[in-house]
Amino acid sequence: MLRHADDIEEGAALTADVCIIGSGPAGLTVAAELVGSGLSVLVLESGGEQWDPRTQALAEGRVSGEGFRFNSTEVTPDLVRLRQFGGSSNHWTGMCRPFDPHDFEVRAAVDGSGWPFGAETLAPHYVRAAASCDLATDVFDAGWWRDQAAATLLADGHPVRTTVFQFSPPTRFGTKLRPLLDADESTQVVLWANVTSIDTDPGGTRVDRLQVATLSGRRFQVSAGRYVLAVGGIEAPRLLLASTASAPSGVGNSNDLVGRHFMEHPHHPSGRILFAQPREAWDFYTIGQSTLADGRTVSRWAGLGLSAQAQAEAGIANASVQLYPGLEGGDLRGDRDRETMAMRGIGRLLARGSSEPPLGVLSVRTEQVPDPDNRVTLGRRLDELGLPEPVIEWHLNPEDRTTLRATIRLVGEHLAATGAARVELDPSGSPVEDWPTEIGNHHMGTTRMHVDPNRGVVDENCRMHEVENLYVAGSAVFPTSGMANPTLTLVALAHRLADHLRT
Ligand SMILES: Cc1cc2nc3c(=O)[nH]c(=O)nc-3n(C[C@H](O)[C@H](O)[C@H](O)COP(=O)(O)OP(=O)(O)OC[C@H]3O[C@@H](n4cnc5c(N)ncnc54)[C@H](O)[C@@H]3O)c2cc1C
Incomplete structure (x- = not known):
């Protein structure tokens, strides 16, 4: 009742x-x-x-310490x-x-x-x-998605893996x-x-x-x-x-x-990606839909992350690199993207001095160490x-920034080594400390x-x-x-x- x-x-x-x-x-x-x-x-x-x-x-309420930004706007607890x-x-x-x-x-x-x-x-x-x-499946294993949803994977294990996310309705x-x-x-x-x-x-x-x-x-x-x-x-x-x-x-x-x-999921728009392969090769890494072998359609978005072993070897925490495609016109403002985080930070990054039109921006969402x-x-x-x-009271620790820097570097190296894409870290050349950070609304x-x-x-x-x-x-x-x-x-x-x- x-x-x-x-x-x-x-x-x-x-x-x-x-x-x-x-x-x-x-x-x-x-x-x-x-x-x-x-x-x-x-x-x-x-x-x-x-x-x-x-x-x-x-x-x-109030936030003190580092800026608590969502879509580049300072936010307070009642807004999240x-x-x-x-x-x-x-x-x-x-x-x-x-x-x-x-x-x-x-x-x-x-x-x-x-x-x-x-x-x-x-x-x-x-x-x-x-x-x-109301998810279509409880399976998140990348290999299963390759077999059941005909997903083309850019990475399949160690040191870089594919991290599958699904969308609830x-x-x-x-x-x-x-x-x-x-x-x-x-x-x-x-x-x-x-x-x-x-x-x-x-x-x-x-x-x-x-x-x-x-x-x-x-x-x-x-x-x-x-x-x-x-x-x-x-x-x-x-x-x-x-x-x-x-x-x-x-x-x-x-x-x-x-x-x-208190922990958040800091999101850092961190680099531009220029693909060496056609869209089909990396489509699974954009927000979109896949059709499962049984005919059902699923909303999904894959990312790239490091294997547990690679994280341990690098001495870092967990993270996933997500791709925001800019596509041919450089415009990445789809409705779904607008709903998600970091749009303005990504827009700024896309706009920064390069004569080459980038195909997309990478945003790293990091695990924050408990402090x-x-x-x-x-x-x-x-x-x-x-x-x-x-x-x-919230701030990022040096460990959080190390996770960010090491993850984007290793994922970038993997993409270059496999010939899939070239990743360019913040083209302004600013140090990682200055890269824009957004929150994920996760408390x-x-x-x-x-x-x-x-x-x-x-x-x-x-x-x-x-x-x-x-x-x-x-x-x-x-x-x-x-x-x-x-x-x-x-x-x-x-x-x-x-x-x-x-x-
Ligand atoms: C814009 C946005 C996008 C998000 N997107 C995602 C996403 O894509 N994926 C994801 O996993 N998470 C996402 N989240 C986070 C997600 O919403 C939370 O993880 C989830 O709602 C937490 O559930 P909860 O039941 O713990 O708390 P809440 O959903 O916060 O519910 C707490 C409830 O307690 C009530 N309450 C508070 N104080 C009192 C009181 N004193 N007395 C009585 N009642 C009280 C509130 O009114 C509220 O109804 C998003 C959040 C936001 C803001």
Whole structure:
């Protein structure tokens, strides 16, 4: 059942077996998976079915440090997340890829790397996540695409590999799951309900209740057996840090880890590519469609990256090089491209002094090393409901720039050696530090997962180490960020969390 928070009596105390805060892809996947489990589920969502500017303003905050740019425009937290039923899936691009097996491992080049489990643990949940995101297939292996979709590959293994991404339609999780959740008698979805505090027992070891408020002034409480915080990688630390009724440093934050290790996916338009072969040879690397052997059409975009071994040998993190074709006229502004990142940076690069018309621009999306000084903290300004604004402190590290430089160089050398293309790094000759950087709208790591409570906020089941009945769903739990877009992985983790809650 869906209800409006203003229809709940002032001062009421609602109860449920499981309370989920937030209705984005993470929260709604958990809710949908709990239908039929015998558990009563209550979802609290800040927004409604339509976008509302006053609600959106609750997400306002600041960025300090390095510029946080999207399409060459400085952006703030309220511009990179939606406060609405379905969360940011209402405007995501839908680009999907699972993390690589080595993303889960301890890697010498990436301080703080290593997930509590390997890729094989998440594999069955990726299959479910692919269905949740309405992907045509859960297979991303380049060889399979060569055989099943007649893809011509520019690289097939070591040291350079092809990295396949697929596009979700894109799935709007609210629209898709509304009928199921509305019809289910054990599920309540309360819209326009803002959680303003997570209240724990005096020791901070159990959540007792949530304080909820609406913009019309209604206030009520919710008590549940277990709670799932699914409000995204910026709002999760914000709410935990702001909930100081029983714990002065915030809920689950005795070790000062909540909000730290914030990671984005920096995107760097880095070089021009001049192809020596006709379009058919590199078409798979442009945003487009492939027809599978069974006749279905799939939206996909392949990139080029280094093998796990090549990354280890170069002492760098993961990255993928994506091609934006300029084509004959040098104009790369297709609608789909306009939706994606880095357009203006790429346009500037295309325009820079060369008499030769380039065929395309390469943009490198890099894994960012987890750095405790990249973090979400609280500012002094309060939102309309009294919650301190989130402040993102963000910068690139030398390791991030090394990953960028080494990846584009090795991919360029591979393309030249195979005679496929010539890559020209930033033609202005500027140092890598000056190359334009864009963000990916991916917010990861702020409640990172680790088996050791001194090194992580949540355990391998996404349960907070310090709070026995509080779980986190979403990319906030990622210990490392890989180079793949986060939603497929966070949905896979949500499926896994739902299984855990069901038992
Ligand atoms: C322009 C854009 C393009 C993107 N493209 C891609 C892409 O191609 N591929 C990809 O993988 N990812 C993409 N993303 C990222 C993707 O949208 C997120 O990874 C995904 O939405 C995260 O899901 P979530 O459920 O964790 O959080 P969200 O989608 O952020 O949902 C959180 C929900 O919690 C609610 N909430 C917040 N605070 C409170 C509170 N205090 N009380 C109650 N409710 C609250 C919010 O209203 C929201 O509905 C894109 C993002 C943007 C902005």
